[in-house]
Amino acid sequence: MRINRDQSGFSYIDVMIAIVIMMVGILAMVNAGSQRAVAMPSGMAGDIATQLTTQGRATHGGLGVRASDADGAPVVAAVDDGSAADRAGLRVGDTIVAIDGTRTADTATLVYELRRRPAGTRSVIEVERHAKQLRVPVTLDDADDATGAPTLTLSAGGST
Helix, strand or coil, X not given: CCCCXXXXXXXXXXXXXXXXXXXXXHHHHHHHCCCCCCCCCHHHHHHHHHHHHHHCXXXXXXXXXXXXXXXXXXXXEEECCCCHHXXXXXXXXXXXXXXXXXXXXXXXXXXXXXXXXXXXCEEEEEEEECCEEEEEEEECEEHHHHHCCCCEEEECCEEC
């Protein structure tokens, strides 16, 4: 996609980023059945805008686990059959300490770190299992495919 500028030098990519922020927020609220506002870190909006402009589609990495916070890190409560986590060998009870060296202090941080990586990204999940530290390589799934959520795409007619 070409970035168009008007005669004043205004970049339409700025408008694109604003639209992405709004669309992702709206989709998140609709998918969650929520009537609350959704906040998104600006870095994530930039990542999504970059994917849209370079690929025409934004994907988000998914691991395929359910987790809850305990002792300063997410603890795996369930592993989805056939998911990236299942293929990598993550287990119920594993404490997810970091992803690609970034500490995951809570489930929200884990979700943020996963969502900012495109599907297909090869990552290393650091887990604690039975007092042993493990480094588990994983190729992330497409979170939208796993959840059934609509994928954000960009076409000549706009974004959907």
